Amino acid sequence: MVDRYREHVQPSPLRDAIACLRCGGVSDLLLVPHDRHGGPPGEVRVCTSAVCGIGFTWPVRGDVSAAPAAGEMGGIGAVVASRMAAASVAPLANALGPGSLVVDVGAGTGLRAKALADRGFDVVVIEPDPVEVMRATAHLADTSAQVVRAGVHELGDVMGARRADAVVLWHVLEHLDDLGDALRRVSEVTRDGGMLSVAVPNRGSLEARVFGDSWHAWEPSRHRWHFDERSLRLVLGEAGFSVEEISPRGGWGYPSSLAFSLAPGLDPQVNPGRGVAGRTLAAAMIPAALGARAAGRGSQLVTLARRT
Numbered sequence: 001m002v003d004r005y006r007e008h009v010q011p012s013p014l015r016d017a018i019a020c021l022r023c024g025g026v027s028d029l030l031l032v033p034h035d036r037h038g039g040p041p042g043e044v045r046v047c048t049s050a051v052c053g054i055g056f057t058w059p060v061r062g063d064v065s066a067a068p069a070a071g072e073m074g075g076i077g078a079v080v081a082s083r084m085a086a087a088s089v090a091p092l093a094n095a096l097g098p099g100s101l102v103v104d105v106g107a108g109t110g111l112r113a114k115a116l117a118d119r120g121f122d123v124v125v126i127e128p129d130p131v132e133v134m135r136a137t138a139h140l141a142d143t144s145a146q147v148v149r150a151g152v153h154e155l156g157d158v159m160g161a162r163r164a165d166a167v168v169l170w171h172v173l174e175h176l177d178d179l180g181d182a183l184r185r186v187s188e189v190t191r192d193g194g195m196l197s198v199a200v201p202n203r204g205s206l207e208a209r210v211f212g213d214s215w216h217a218w219e220p221s222r223h224r225w226h227f228d229e230r231s232l233r234l235v236l237g238e239a240g241f242s243v244e245e246i247s248p249r250g251g252w253g254y255p256s257s258l259a260f261s262l263a264p265g266l267d268p269q270v271n272p273g274r275g276v277a278g279r280t281l282a283a284a285m286i287p288a289a290l291g292a293r294a295a296g297r298g299s300q301l302v303t304l305a306r307r308t
C-alpha cells in the first residue's frame, strides 16, 4: 500500500532532501518552528513524509528530557486538572469490564491513573521521570495502583506474565525515539482484543493552521513526531491495532496548547517561575479549546484502538 502511494506522489518545489525518520521515504519541508526550549533559531525543521504522512522534527535532539516535570499544583488548578484527567480516560473506562488491568505508560503525575483507579480498575503506572514518579506515588497512595519508574522499553520486564486489558499512551507517542519498537512492546503486553487509548497533538488542527510556525505543540525540542489523523491511523495499524475511533473531539481539548501559543513565556516547562499564571491562563482557554474541539478541529487527536 505504501509503495502504491509513493508512485502517486507528485514532485513538489518544497521537496526536502531529508528522508523520513520513520519509513525512509522522501519528505517535504512543512515549516521552521519557533523553539522556546533553547534550540538554536532557524536550524530545526518540521518535515512531513510524502510516503507515510508522518511529520517529524529534524534534526533529532538527544539532549533534552522528553517532558520535564511541571511544577506541583494546588487549589483550583489541581481540581481542574483532575476533572480533565477523568474526562480524558472516560471513553476507555466505559469500554472496559470491572477489574480490568490498565497500564498508563508515561503517566506523568498519575492524574489519569488516579481517575482509573477510582473507577475500580487495577492500574500499573510506568513513568521514566523520577520527579513525576514521586508525585504519582503520592497521588496514588490511597489506591492499589502499582507505580514503577521505567521507560516503554522496559514494559515487558514490568509486566512479566501479566497481560493488560488496556494501555494508555496520553501525549507519549510524539516523544518516542522509535515509534515502531515502542508500539511493538505495547502490543506484546496487551491481551488479544485489549484496548489502546492514545492522545497526541493534532497537526491538522485549527490552532496549528492559525499559529503556523508559532504553534506551541510543535515543541521541536521534545516532540519528534507530528501526527494528523491519517498518519496516526497508519502507525497504529502497522503495530497491529485496529482504530475504532479517532477524533479531535476527545476530553476537554488541549487548552494548554492554545494558552502557550498565545503566551509562550507562561509555559511552566519553559519558565517554571510562571507556573501558576500559565495554568490559570490554560484553564481560561478551556472554553475556546472546547469550541475548536466541537467544530472537529481540536488541537489533539484522541483515539481508541483494539489489538487485533
Ligand SMILES: [Zn+2]
Pocket: 020, 021, 022, 023, 024, 025, 049, 051, 052, 053, 054
Ligand atoms: Zn515516513
